[in-house]
Amino acid sequence: MPCLCRGFGLRSFDSAAAGKRPSRPEGPRVIEFRAVTKRFDDGTVAVNHLDLTVDAGTITVFVGPSGCGKTTSLRMVNRMIDATSGTILVDGKDVRSADPPTLRRGIGYVIQQAGLFPHRTVLDNVATVPLLFGWTRRKARSRAAELLELVGLPASLGKRYPVQLSGGQQQRVGVARALAADPPVLLMDEPFSAVDPVVREGLQDELLRLQAELDKTIVFVTHDIDEAVRIGEKVAVFRQGGVLAQYAPPAELLARPADDFVAHFVGKDRGYRALSFVDASGVEIREVATASIGDAVSQASDWRLVLDDGRQPRGWLPAGSTVDGQVTEDGLEPGGSLYTLGTPVRGALDAALSSPSGLGVVVDEEGRYAGVLTARQVLDLIEAQRGSRR
Numbered sequence: 393m394p395c396l397c398r399g400f401g402l403r404s405f406d407s408a409a410a411g412k413r414p415s416r417p418e419g420p421r422v423i424e425f426r427a428v429t430k431r432f433d434d435g436t437v438a439v440n441h442l443d444l445t446v447d448a449g450t451i452t453v454f455v456g457p458s459g460c461g462k463t464t465s466l467r468m469v470n471r472m473i474d475a476t477s478g479t480i481l482v483d484g485k486d487v488r489s490a491d492p493p494t495l496r497r498g499i500g501y502v503i504q505q506a507g508l509f510p511h512r513t514v515l516d517n518v519a520t521v522p523l524l525f526g527w528t529r530r531k532a533r534s535r536a537a538e539l540l541e542l543v544g545l546p547a548s549l550g551k552r553y554p555v556q557l558s559g560g561q562q563q564r565v566g567v568a569r570a571l572a573a574d575p576p577v578l579l580m581d582e583p584f585s586a587v588d589p590v591v592r593e594g595l596q597d598e599l600l601r602l603q604a605e606l607d608k609t610i611v612f613v614t615h616d617i618d619e620a621v622r623i624g625e626k627v628a629v630f631r632q633g634g635v636l637a638q639y640a641p642p643a644e645l646l647a648r649p650a651d652d653f654v655a656h657f658v659g660k661d662r663g664y665r666a667l668s669f670v671d672a673s674g675v676e677i678r679e680v681a682t683a684s685i686g687d688a689v690s691q692a693s694d695w696r697l698v699l700d701d702g703r704q705p706r707g708w709l710p711a712g713s714t715v716d717g718q719v720t721e722d723g724l725e726p727g728g729s730l731y732t733l734g735t736p737v738r739g740a741l742d743a744a745l746s747s748p749s750g751l752g753v754v755v756d757e758e759g760r761y762a763g764v765l766t767a768r769q770v771l772d773l774i775e776a777q778r779g780s781r782r
């Protein structure tokens with residue numbers, strides 16, 4: 393099973409590396425591609441004159457159709473593949489001047505389906521690199537247990553073998569293993585593509601949470617534009633032939649694709665998706681009549697929002713409805729989605745469009761009722777922001 397080791401570059405850890413302790417993290421690093429080309433022996437140009445800088449401490453996503461050179465670009469960073477021409481600098485140093493094992497000590501690598509060793513327990517999978525560095529078994533396992541917790545797995549899973557885990561859990565173990573030596577740089581090649589969309593979203597959230605804590609320089613490869621704009625601070629779109637088509641923050645990519653290829657790749661609904669990056673703070677929220685569970689209310693001509701004791705929305709009393717006695721949960725019409733203050737405008741539009749009353753319910757960070765807004769207000773804000781950008 394050749395790919396099992398390849399995924400993490402472990403075969404290249406030489407005996408000289410063993411016995412050394414991992415050095416402390418040196419802080420995030422910049423990765424620079426300067427006129428990098430990779431031509432394979434059969435003449436295939438996988439990467440064509442790539443100029444790109446990955447900013448320190450960010451998640452940068454490489455996205456593009458199959459065969460456009462994403463994996464090749466990634467693997468040139470840790471020298472699993474050497475560039476034909478051009479230079480790659482990590483932290484200002486040409487990767488060619490470092491020997492691969494030393495280089496890879498500072499670069500974690502995560503691949504699709506995690507690439508775990510099937511015959512080792514989860515804990516021993518994660519402890520692999522610390523052991524190679526010469527840590528005692530006890531210390532390596534204790535570090536591995538910490539890392540499992542960090543990636544959101546219960547310590548009890550440490551005793552299992554990879555086959556006894558779900559796909560999402562295996563990916564988390566893969567991330568934990570890549571983080572074991574606390575590398576400042578993390579390369580992730582389609583790490584979440586083998587799991588279903590719901591699990592994938594959970595893993596993306598987890599990665600964003602981890603990154604907020606760890607501040608690594610992460611290059612993340614995916615086919616999936618939604619994943620790219622969700623997690624990338626900057627996104628590099630590649631086209632066939634290993635050519636960089638556009639490199640920009642997600643909001644810019646969606647609002648101003650560089651050409652038809654990028655426009656097509658980011659998709660038909662890019663205008664709507666771009667709303668994930670528009671601030672809704674300019675929408676003025678209003679009050680609406682409210683009632684509480686247990687209140688005795690009379691017939692009214694307008695919709696009333698029903699709140700619980702903690703002022704969290706429970707549902708709507710339709711206009712004109714008569715309540716026989718007290719307001720109960722059963723008499724309510726379910727509400728639409730809620731819009732949390734301070735989040736992107738897309739959520740505000742969704743709250744208004746999904747509300748039975750046509751009024752989107754706004755809540756604060758604790759989920760307490762803050763007011764309502766209409767789709768019209770949100771659209772006016774979007775129009776005004778578009779106008780000011782032109």
Ligand SMILES: Nc1ncnc2c1ncn2[C@@H]1O[C@H](COP(=O)(O)OP(=O)(O)OP(=O)(O)O)[C@@H](O)[C@H]1O
Binds near residue numbers: 433
């Ligand atoms: N060892 C090799 N020899 C010859 N051609 C290769 C080799 N490895 C990759 N290629 C070719 O280089 C191009 C880029 O491959 P690469 O694996 O980087 O693409 P990718 O963008 O990661 O694709 P995918 O999304 O399918 O993973 C492809 O045309 C591929 O066939």
Ligand SMILES: [Mg+2]
Binds near residue numbers: 463464
């Ligand atoms: Mg690939």
